[in-house]
Amino acid sequence: MERDIDLKEISDGRLYTANDMVKIDCNDCAGCSECCRVVEDTILLDPYDIYQLTCGTGMDFNGLMEGSIELQVMEGIIVPNLKIRPNNEGCVFLSEEGRCTIHGYRPGFCRMFPMGRIYEEGSFKYFLQVHECDYPNKTKIKLKKWLGIGELSSYESYINKWHDLTKIVKSILKSTENDDIIKNLNMYLLNLFYVTPYEVIPGENHFGRFERQFEERLANAQQIVRMYG
Numbered sequence: 450m451e452r453d454i455d456l457k458e459i460s461d462g463r464l465y466t467a468n469d470m471v472k473i474d475c476n477d478c479a480g481c482s483e484c485c486r487v488v489e490d491t492i493l494l495d496p497y498d499i500y501q502l503t504c505g506t507g508m509d510f511n512g513l514m515e516g517s518i519e520l521q522v523m524e525g526i527i528v529p530n531l532k533i534r535p536n537n538e539g540c541v542f543l544s545e546e547g548r549c550t551i552h553g554y555r556p557g558f559c560r561m562f563p564m565g566r567i568y569e570e571g572s573f574k575y576f577l578q579v580h581e582c583d584y585p586n587k588t589k590i591k592l593k594k595w596l597g598i599g600e601l602s603s604y605e606s607y608i609n610k611w612h613d614l615t616k617i618v619k620s621i622l623k624s625t626e627n628d629d630i631i632k633n634l635n636m637y638l639l640n641l642f643y644v645t646p647y648e649v650i651p652g653e654n655h656f657g658r659f660e661r662q663f664e665e666r667l668a669n670a671q672q673i674v675r676m677y678g
């Protein structure tokens with residue numbers, strides 16, 4: 450999802466690709482879990498995040514809705530986010546020892562942090578959010594390694610496709626006051642990309658397996674969205 454941001458205020462002024470070195474390596478977050486404690490409802494989940502969570506927890510979307518995720522409306526679109534514990538005690542997947550219990554299956558937002566994405570001309574670049582991680586003496590690391598996603602170029606292509614689709618849907622929803630269209634389009638996308646279970650192999654986090662299923666769903670969605678556009 451997009452935010453109106455002034456890059457000059459929150460970044461070092463540079464845009465990065467996955468092959469660039471960035472000064473964000475924080476020694477495996479040794480002794481720190483700050484960003485997992487202050488997340489509120491800000492970790493928005495895309496379909497691959499749900500796929501990863503299903504691989505890592507064994508729960509499908511409905512199972513995750515029982516305590517790990519919840520829904521919010523962002524720019525007119527229903528989107529899931531990670532839940533936090535009662536009394537603002539941090540992400541539901543943060544252990545008492547301050548470690549992520551789903552590290553190998555964590556969402557894209559968590560993998561990127563403290564990087565963000567900025568979209569332009571059908572693609573995106575990464576930027577460094579300089580006020581987001583105070584860990585001292587960070588060292589440089591290749592962004593690709595930091596993200597820890599196999600098949601990264603395919604993943605980035607998926608991110609672009611998902612962004613393009615949601616951008617079109619947002620513009621359709623913004624241009625109508627017809628409650629039926631708003632509800633039906635939202636429920637269609639929620640069911641198609643999130644609620645309908647993905648085929649997973651528990652414990653395996655394989656982007657290619659997700660990508661094949663996503664592409665099928667995307668082709669169907671594009672047809673339906675064209676009818677509304």
Ligand code: SF4
Nearest residue numbers: 478481482484582584
């Ligand atoms: S604030 Fe920085 S060092 Fe602390 S947990 Fe987050 S990324 Fe790691």
Ligand code: SF4
Nearest residue numbers: 485540542543549559
């Ligand atoms: S999923 Fe893991 S990395 Fe992400 S906010 Fe929760 S505990 Fe932190």
